[in-house]
Amino acid sequence: MVDGVTADTLWQPRLETLQLQIIRTLGRGAFGDVLLTRASPKRGSSSPCPAGAYFALKRCPLAQVSEAGLERAKAEAQLLQRLGQDHSCILRCFDARVVTGQDPVFELLLEFAPLGDLSGRISACRDQSGAHGLEGLPEAE
Numbered sequence: 001m002v003d004g005v006t007a008d009t010l011w012q013p014r015l016e017t018l019q020l021q022i023i024r025t026l027g028r029g030a031f032g033d034v035l036l037t038r039a040s041p042k043r044g045s046s047s048p049c050p051a052g053a054y055f056a057l058k059r060c061p062l063a064q065v066s067e068a069g070l071e072r073a074k075a076e077a078q079l080l081q082r083l084g085q086d087h088s089c090i091l092r093c094f095d096a097r098v099v100t101g102q103d104p105v106f107e108l109l110l111e112f113a114p115l116g117d118l119s120g121r122i123s124a125c126r127d128q129s130g131a132h133g134l135e136g137l138p139e140a141e
Contacts, residue, residue, distance in 0.1 A: 013049065013053075013095060014094070015097050015109050016097075017045040017047035018041065018109075019041065020038070021040070022037055023037060030106070034055070034058045035059065036054060036056060036057075036112065036121060037055050037057045040052075051059070054112040055110060056110040056111070057095070057108070057110070058110060059106075062105060062106055078096075080108070081093045081096075084111070091111040094110070096108050101139075
């Protein structure tokens with residue numbers, strides 16, 4: 001149990017109930033940036049968010065995205081949400097939203113993987129062990 005939230009608690013993080021503090025950039029890609037964030041409940045929210053919960057926030061600028069492209073992104077977010085609920089080996093996508101304004105963005109609230117991604121782990125193992133690059137991975141053990 002962490003701050004009153006147990007594994008049995010059916011808490012589903014939602015962007016509208018969380019105050020996110022950006023900690024640092026985790027990565028940059030063709031479609032946007034992924035930021036490490038620390039969450040706390042918004043004032044007046046009844047969210048059972050544990051203090052200091054970490055999330056990855058993917059932010060995709062919408063300036064060059066068509067309406068059809070945005071609809072595909074929303075459908076993909078819904079698919080990621082379902083896959084993450086059904087498969088424990090897939091990082092969860094908790095919520096998605098469009099932030100309007102001068103520079104609109106599409107945001108995805110994602111589970112944070114503190115050990116990094118698989119590609120980074122493979123690269124690090126290859127760099128450390130030379131040509132084979134399997135040491136440190138389950139396949140080599």
